[in-house]
Amino acid sequence: MVNLNxxxxxxxxxxxxxxxxxxxxxxxxxxxxxxLSRQDEQWRWKAEGRLQDFDPSVWWPGAPDSAWRRGPHQLRAALSTSGQASVALLSQPEQLWRSGAAKLALTVEPSVLAGVPLQGQLSLTPVLAPSKACPLWTGCCNSTQAATP
Known part of the structure; x- marks a missing residue:
């Protein structure tokens, strides 16, 4: 049974x-x-979310006799995002990130996916000038970290 509050x-x-x-x-x-709010043609947002003990195979069962079907799965993650952008910019995700108008952080806390331990971080953070980390892509710097415990 699924409950929504x-x-x-x-x-x-x-x-x-x-x-x-x-x-x-x-x-x-x-x-x-x-x-989420709009003033004239600008949208502003801030959101935080969390998954606890999520089993994706309930929603996507996978092929019979696959590692996915056998599991186990137990995902734990946290997400946060914020930003401000025009309606036109929102329809162009790549330009949205390059503009520096939004940021996103995803943390996968110690979890198990198809029986494999998993954890990591993804961060999309505005950078207004080229740097050593992002010499060619002004506007956004991506960073990822992944590990298996």
């Missing part, structure tokens, strides 16, 4: 606040809080 409020088509959204199914839980 949602506490949100909006103001016309210009503002939405999700104070808390929680989705549970057995031991798995997904949580989200977010703020």
């Amino acid at each position: 949602l506490k949100a409020q909006g103001q016309g088509s210009s503002q939405l606040t999700i104070e808390q959204a929680t989705l549970t199914a057995g031991p798995a839980q997904a949580q989200l809080s977010a703020e």
Whole structure:
């Protein structure tokens, strides 16, 4: 059984606040809080989310007798994003990241996917000038870290 608990409020088509959204199914839980607002042609957002004990094979069973089907799976992750951009820029994700208008961080906490231990971090952070880390791509610097415990 899947349960959804949602506490949100909006103001016309210009503002939405999700104070808390929680989705549970057995031991798995997904949580989200977010703020989204529009002023003229600019959208501003901030969101944080979390997965706890998520088993993706419930939603995507995979091929019979595959490692995916056998599991086990137990994902734990945290996500945060924020930014401000025009409607036109939002329709062009690559330009959105290059503009420095948004940032994103994903942390995969110690987890198991198809029986394999997994953890890591992904960060997309605005950089307004080229650097040693991002000499050719002004506007965004990506960093990733992955490890198996």
